[in-house]
Amino acid sequence: MITVRDLHKMYGDQALFRGINLSIRKGEVVVCIGPSGSGKSTFLRCINGLEFFEKGEIDIDDIALHSINRIRPSKEDMETLRKIRLKVGMVFQQFNLFPHMTVLENIAEAPVKVLGMAKSGADELARSLLKRINLAGKVNNYPAELSGGEQQRVAIARALAMRPEAMLFDEPTSSLDPEMVGEVLSVIKDLVNEGLTTIIATHEMDFARDVAGRVVVFDQGEIVEIGSPDDIFTNPSADRTKLFLSRVLKR
Amino acid sequence: MRDGKHDDKGTPGDSLLQVLDPDCFFHILYPVVNSVMKKNTKIPVLLVAVMIVFCWMTTSRAAENSLEKIKKRGVLLWGADAEGGAPYVFPDPGDPSRLIGFEVDLADAIAKDLGVAARQSQNAWDSLVPALERGDFDMAMNGIEITPQRKERVLFSRPYYIYTEQLVVKSDESRIKDMKDLTGKKVGTLSGTAAQAMLEKMGGVDTRIYSGQVEPYEDLEIGRIDAVLLDLPIAAYYAKPNPKLKYAGGSEGEGFYGIAIRKDNEDLRAKVDEILSRLLKTGELKRIYEKWGLWDKTQEKLLGNTGGGGYVGLEESRKAPLYTFLPTLLKGAAATVVISAMSMALAVSLGLAIALLRIFASAPLRTLAVSYIELYRGTPLLIQLFILYYGLPNIGVSLNPLTAAVLGLGMNYAAYEAEIYRAGIDAVPKGQMEAALSLGMSRGLALRRVILPQGFRIALPAITNDFIALFKDSSLVSVIAMVELAKTYSMLAVSTLRFFELGLVVALLYFAMSYPLSLLARRLEAKLKGAGR
Ligand SMILES: Nc1ncnc2c1ncn2[C@@H]1O[C@H](COP(=O)(O)OP(=O)(O)O)[C@@H](O)[C@H]1O
Numbered sequence: 001m002i003t004v005r006d007l008h009k010m011y012g013d014q015a016l017f018r019g020i021n022l023s024i025r026k027g028e029v030v031v032c033i034g035p036s037g038s039g040k041s042t043f044l045r046c047i048n049g050l051e052f053f054e055k056g057e058i059d060i061d062d063i064a065l066h067s068i069n070r071i072r073p074s075k076e077d078m079e080t081l082r083k084i085r086l087k088v089g090m091v092f093q094q095f096n097l098f099p100h101m102t103v104l105e106n107i108a109e110a111p112v113k114v115l116g117m118a119k120s121g122a123d124e125l126a127r128s129l130l131k132r133i134n135l136a137g138k139v140n141n142y143p144a145e146l147s148g149g150e151q152q153r154v155a156i157a158r159a160l161a162m163r164p165e166a167m168l169f170d171e172p173t174s175s176l177d178p179e180m181v182g183e184v185l186s187v188i189k190d191l192v193n194e195g196l197t198t199i200i201a202t203h204e205m206d207f208a209r210d211v212a213g214r215v216v217v218f219d220q221g222e223i224v225e226i227g228s229p230d231d232i233f234t235n236p237s238a239d240r241t242k243l244f245l246s247r248v249l250k251r
Numbered sequence: 252m253r254d255g256k257h258d259d260k261g262t263p264g265d266s267l268l269q270v271l272d273p274d275c276f277f278h279i280l281y282p283v284v285n286s287v288m289k290k291n292t293k294i295p296v297l298l299v300a301v302m303i304v305f306c307w308m309t310t311s312r313a314a315e316n317s318l319e320k321i322k323k324r325g326v327l328l329w330g331a332d333a334e335g336g337a338p339y340v341f342p343d344p345g346d347p348s349r350l351i352g353f354e355v356d357l358a359d360a361i362a363k364d365l366g367v368a369a370r371q372s373q374n375a376w377d378s379l380v381p382a383l384e385r386g387d388f389d390m391a392m393n394g395i396e397i398t399p400q401r402k403e404r405v406l407f408s409r410p411y412y413i414y415t416e417q418l419v420v421k422s423d424e425s426r427i428k429d430m431k432d433l434t435g436k437k438v439g440t441l442s443g444t445a446a447q448a449m450l451e452k453m454g455g456v457d458t459r460i461y462s463g464q465v466e467p468y469e470d471l472e473i474g475r476i477d478a479v480l481l482d483l484p485i486a487a488y489y490a491k492p493n494p495k496l497k498y499a500g501g502s503e504g505e506g507f508y509g510i511a512i513r514k515d516n517e518d519l520r521a522k523v524d525e526i527l528s529r530l531l532k533t534g535e536l537k538r539i540y541e542k543w544g545l546w547d548k549t550q551e552k553l554l555g556n557t558g559g560g561g562y563v564g565l566e567e568s569r570k571a572p573l574y575t576f577l578p579t580l581l582k583g584a585a586a587t588v589v590i591s592a593m594s595m596a597l598a599v600s601l602g603l604a605i606a607l608l609r610i611f612a613s614a615p616l617r618t619l620a621v622s623y624i625e626l627y628r629g630t631p632l633l634i635q636l637f638i639l640y641y642g643l644p645n646i647g648v649s650l651n652p653l654t655a656a657v658l659g660l661g662m663n664y665a666a667y668e669a670e671i672y673r674a675g676i677d678a679v680p681k682g683q684m685e686a687a688l689s690l691g692m693s694r695g696l697a698l699r700r701v702i703l704p705q706g707f708r709i710a711l712p713a714i715t716n717d718f719i720a721l722f723k724d725s726s727l728v729s730v731i732a733m734v735e736l737a738k739t740y741s742m743l744a745v746s747t748l749r750f751f752e753l754g755l756v757v758a759l760l761y762f763a764m765s766y767p768l769s770l771l772a773r774r775l776e777a778k779l780k781g782a783g784r
């Protein structure tokens with residue numbers, strides 16, 4: 001469903017990606033791990049068109065995303081980006097809920113304004129999503145009145161309300177207090193079990209091992225290794241993978 | 252048109268209400284308030300468009316230039332500065348909503364002869380001639396001395412008054428007996444007058460120039476200066492009845508007051524001359540001057556009659572209870588509110604447009620936005636107002652006072668608003684735009700629904716402060732013939748000399764209007780804070 005080919009990405013005159021390739025099948029769950037600054041976030045953001053890239057191609061089903069002029073994107077480019085974002089939802093490390101809207105409004109906003117859904121239908125949808133993540137009681141609260149874990153669950157519901165075909169999670173639990181990590185991961189696990197195509201960047205190794213179909217190891221803007229969770233965690237082949245794992249698993 | 256009684260004459264506030272029906276003001280404001288409450292963003296934009304059209308529609312009064320037109324209109328518009336004070340043109344102490352003075356009487360007499368009503372048009376004295384040239388009124392009559400310089404720009408009627416300069420000193424003054432004793436002394440006078448020219452020609456006098464005719468006498472009374480040289484009518488009204496002041500020597504020098512008329516209105520000038528001659532012959536003019544205590548031997552040269560006269564006015568106005576001025580002041584306050592509200596509506600929408608250009612537009616437009624901001628912030632509002640009102644007519648664009656006031660204030664404050672919005676928008680975390688985009692929103696939609704509401708909340712305290720500042724700055728538009736609260740105050744204060752009491756009342760009025768605003772802002776801010784973040 002998602003194919004990344006020869007992706008090149010620069011930050012200023014520093015090259016981050018020098019030709020990345022990865023193909024993800026429908027319903028597959030891919031977990032990206034690797035040290036901080038290795039390019040996991042940038043990779044996900046490129047797929048969702050939040051980051052422009054210099055060379056290469058990203059195909060999402062029949063939509064092809066190429067290098068885009070970042071200063072003056074053309075009309076067609078904007079349209080391509082919008083189509084991709086409708087297919088691919090994203091959840092951020094910092095939640096990024098809209099602070100001036102209630103929980104219900106956060107979720108119903110895009111279905112109404114973007115998909116043209118009736119307000120009543122969108123509210124209904126929002127309520128049912130909130131029920132699924134056990135937040136039915138917070139419908140009319142503002143984000144500031146929620147805990148971090150609750151906020152991230154609402155952010156997930158907000159993305160799901162657009163009925164995406166794939167979801168990107170960029171370190172969804174990294175800004176949470178440890179006691180809230182579990183509730184968010186369990187929501188993600190439910191989604192994965194339902195067969196949603198998913199790419200997750202995370203430092204939660206146990207979780208990665210648990211849900212991943214394939215694990216992708218990033219280091220310094222390169223994919224050093226791709227394999228099944230068992231291969232990667234018990235029998236890594238690349239030295240850089242071993243080094244990384246020895247560091248994170250020691251903790 | 253209404254008939255030509257004094258009561259109908261341009262009173263403070265009238266020049267505004269001429270163009271703007273008070274009801275209309277509510278119709279304009281109601282949707283703004285309403286839409287802000289409902290967070291509807293389309294209406295304010297539409298509203299500003301309507302407002303601009305409305306302003307253009309009202310720009311084309313005045314500029315009538317022949318006798319025929321005056322008769323057709325049924326009104327003789329004459330320019331004068333009621334702030335200039337007694338005994339020329341000033342608010343009636345008994346009923347401050349109407350103007351009196353010997354020139355008011357004379358204007359009425361002229362209008363009556365023409366078979367029309369006279370209506371005074373308020374204008375700062377300094378700029379009566381430019382305003383006449385731009386067509387704000389048919390003639391200017393306000394103690395304007397006939398000088399060669401002025402004759403180059405306007406036509407003058409035959410003299411209607413012969414003024415002399417009267418030296419005034421403190422009653423206990425013994426050193427200064429007449430003009431010859433002025434060397435080395437501090438002598439106050441009015442800027443741009445014949446008296447000033449006289450003092451400067453004498454040499455060796457420490458001349459102090461004032462812009463109002465009351466202040467020199469006040470400074471003399473408290474000893475800041477040694478003497479005041481001003482036209483006799485002014486001295487007769489302000490100094491003669493004051494026991495602390497006295498005349499020093501007889502009046503000196505002689506000059507003429509004439510009615511100024513636009514260069515191309517030769518027919519009007521001829522007619523006015525004819526009427527003045529008639530008023531002289533019938534004794535009507537003398538009657539008017541006697542009423543105001545202005546008749547003296549000098550005036551005989553004007554016609555050849557004698558008489559004496561009592562003086563009216565100042566005492567009465569000093570004793571009038573304060574509330575007699577309230578209706579006039581309230582009218583001025585209403586004008587201030589209308590001007591501020593309309594200017595703010597313009598500032599808010601134009602400022603938003605500029606801020607968006609500055610942040611999101613392509614390079615050339617962005618440069619334009621930045622230049623606008625820098626230009627408007629880098630030059631004084633006063634100069635901007637002058638250019639709009641007195642400067643634009645030079646290139647053929649004539650705005651009425653209300654339009655110029657609203658455009659001037661609104662465009663100036665738009666620059667500040669733009670910067671406030673920009674800061675507000677910049678302060679919204681980057682993740683907000685990214686989250687909105689990732690939900691499939693277009694940039695425009697994300698801006699409207701996600702970024703601007705948050706930016707607005709962040710900017711709200713600054714916006715309110717700005718509105719309060721604009722509200723107070725609206726007093727500056729009095730320089731462009733707009734009669735609002737501050738102008739009403741100075742007009743009343745100058746003619747009654749009650750600067751202190753009236754000043755307190757006016758300050759209270761301003762405060763009564765701005766304080767609720769800051770309360771409202773504080774509540775709104777608290778409410779928004781409670782709502783999120
Ligand atoms: N906006 C940016 N400007 C410049 N460099 C950036 C920017 N964002 C990320 N980088 C750099 O790109 C590299 C990869 O970052 P990122 O994708 O966030 O890594 P990860 O998510 O794996 O921690 C890092 O070295 C980081 O410093």
Ligand SMILES: [Mg+2]
Nearest residue numbers: 040041042171
């Ligand atoms: Mg990251």
